[in-house]
Amino acid sequence: MYGLPGRITYIIPLEGRQMSVNHIRTCESVYKEVSIGEFICESGERLPEVTLAYEQSGNQNAPLLLICHALTGNQYTVGTEEEPGWWRGLFGKEGIVPEEEFQTVTFNVLGGCHGSTGPASVNPENGEVYRLDFPSITIRDIVRAQKRALEVLGFTHIHAVLGGSLGGMQVYEWGLMYPDAMDKLFILASTPALSDYGIAFNHIGAEAIKRDPRWDNGNYQSNEDLDGFELARMTGMITYRSRSLFHQRFNRRQNEESYHIQSYLDHQGKKIKKRFDANSYLYLLEAMNHHDITRNRGSMEDTVQQYRADIYTMSFEKDLVYPKESMEEFSLLTPHAVHFHIDTEFGHDGFLVEFDKWGEFIRYHLRV
Ligand SMILES: CC(=O)SCCNC(=O)CCNC(=O)[C@H](O)C(C)(C)COP(=O)(O)OP(=O)(O)OC[C@H]1O[C@@H](n2cnc3c(N)ncnc32)[C@H](O)[C@@H]1OP(=O)(O)O
Numbered sequence: 288m289y290g291l292p293g294r295i296t297y298i299i300p301l302e303g304r305q306m307s308v309n310h311i312r313t314c315e316s317v318y319k320e321v322s323i324g325e326f327i328c329e330s331g332e333r334l335p336e337v338t339l340a341y342e343q344s345g346n347q348n349a350p351l352l353l354i355c356h357a358l359t360g361n362q363y364t365v366g367t368e369e370e371p372g373w374w375r376g377l378f379g380k381e382g383i384v385p386e387e388e389f390q391t392v393t394f395n396v397l398g399g400c401h402g403s404t405g406p407a408s409v410n411p412e413n414g415e416v417y418r419l420d421f422p423s424i425t426i427r428d429i430v431r432a433q434k435r436a437l438e439v440l441g442f443t444h445i446h447a448v449l450g451g452s453l454g455g456m457q458v459y460e461w462g463l464m465y466p467d468a469m470d471k472l473f474i475l476a477s478t479p480a481l482s483d484y485g486i487a488f489n490h491i492g493a494e495a496i497k498r499d500p501r502w503d504n505g506n507y508q509s510n511e512d513l514d515g516f517e518l519a520r521m522t523g524m525i526t527y528r529s530r531s532l533f534h535q536r537f538n539r540r541q542n543e544e545s546y547h548i549q550s551y552l553d554h555q556g557k558k559i560k561k562r563f564d565a566n567s568y569l570y571l572l573e574a575m576n577h578h579d580i581t582r583n584r585g586s587m588e589d590t591v592q593q594y595r596a597d598i599y600t601m602s603f604e605k606d607l608v609y610p611k612e613s614m615e616e617f618s619l620l621t622p623h624a625v626h627f628h629i630d631t632e633f634g635h636d637g638f639l640v641e642f643d644k645w646g647e648f649i650r651y652h653l654r655v
C-alpha cells in the first residue's frame with residue numbers, strides 16, 4: 288500500500304442531457320437509486336429522506352473505483368455508446384482502464400439535479416419542492432452521504448476514489464474522513480482549499496443568477512427564463528479553458544452577427560439551462576467555496592498526516608483556478624503522495640479530455 292517512489296513530480300511533454308430529477312437510464316451500465324434515509328447536514332439542518340442516484344459499470348466482481356463528478360457533472364461517467372459519459376474513454380468499453388479489471392460506481396452528488404436529493408426535489412414532509420429551503424451542504428456532507436450509500440449497497444472496501452475539480456475536493460475529503468476505507472486517491476485539477484481567486488469567480492457566477500429578477504429568490508418557473516444562469520456559465524467557461532485554446536479555436540473569426548468566441552459562449556450559456564438546475568448550481572458553488580481540508584482539523588501539516596491511502600495528484604497546465612503549484616505543494620507535504628503535471632492547452636477542463644495524455648498514468652497506478 289505504501290510502495291510509492293517518493294515525492295516526485297512527473298512532467299510530460301505537450302503534444303470534450305437534459306436535467307431530469309429521478310431519471311434512470313437502463314443500458315450497458317446499471318442506473319439505480321439508493322435511499323440512505325434521514326440525513327443531518329454539517330450545518331445541523333435535517334433532510335428527512337435522502338436518495339442518491341448512481342451509475343454502476345464494469346466488472347461487478349472486481350475492485351471498486353468510486354468516481355466523484357465535477358460541478359455540472361453527473362453520475363453518467365461511462366454512459367452508453369449513444370450517450371457517452373464524461374469519462375468514457377478512460378473507463379468503459381475500449382477505455383484505457385480495462386472494464387473487466389474494475390467496477391466503477393458514481394453517485395450524483397447530494398444537492399445535485401440528476402436524480403439525487405437536491406433543491407429541485409420534493410420535501411416528503413410537506414410535498415413542496417425544497418428550492419432555497421434545502422439546507423446548506425458541504426463537501427463533507429456530500430462524501431458522508433456517499434459513504435452511507437456504499438454501506439447500504441454492501442460495499443466494504445474501495446480500491447480507489449477518483450475525481451476532478453469539485454470531484455477532486457470530494458476525494459481530498461474521502462481520504463481524511465475515512466482514511467482506511469480505500470487504498471488509493473486520485474485527485475485531478477483540484478486544490479486542498481478553494482482559493483480566493485476561485486471564490487471570486489464563483490461569486491460572479493452566483494451573483495449573476497441571484498440578480499436576475501426572474502430567479503425570484505429561487506422560485507423561478509424554469510431555468511430557461513434565467514439569463515443570469517447563462518452569464519454564470521459563460522464566466523465559468525473562461526476559467527475552465529485557456530487564452531491559447533480560445534486563440535487556436537477562434538482567432539478573432541467572426542460572422543455578420545458576432546465573433547465566434549461570443550457565439551461559443553452564448554451557446555454554452557444556453558446549453559447549461561437545459562441540463563442543470565440553477566438552484567443546485569448555487570448550492571454546489573457554496574459547497575466549493577467552503578472547501579478547505581484544514582477546516583476544524585488544525586494546520587495543513589497536521590491535517591495531511593491523517594491520510595493513509597496512496598495519493599496521486601494531477602494538475603493541468605493553464606488551469607487558472609487550480610494551479611500546479613498548489614497541488615504540488617500539497618503533494619510534497621503529504622506522505623505517500625505523487626504529483627503528475629499535464630501539459631495541455633485545455634487548462635482546467637484538461638481532466639475531461641485528452642485521456643491519452645494521462646489515462647495510462649491512472650491505469651498503471653490503479654494496478655500497482
Ligand atoms: C467531470 C464532470 O463531471 S464535468 C461533466 C462533463 N461536462 C459535461 O459533460 C458538460 C460540459 N462539457 C464540457 O465541459 C465539454 O463539452 C468537454 C470538456 C466535455 C469537451 O469540450 P470540447 O470538446 O472542447 O467541446 P466544447 O464543449 O468546448 O464545445 C463544443 C460545443 O460548442 C459549440 N460551438 C463551437 N464553436 C462554436 C461557435 N463558434 N459558436 C457557437 N457554438 C459553437 C459546438 O457546436 C458544440 O456544441 P454542442 O456541445 O451543443 O454539440
Ligand SMILES: N[C@@H](CCO)C(=O)O
Binds near residue numbers: 357
Ligand atoms: N467542465 C466542468 C468544469 C468544472 O470542473 C464542469 O462543467 O463541471
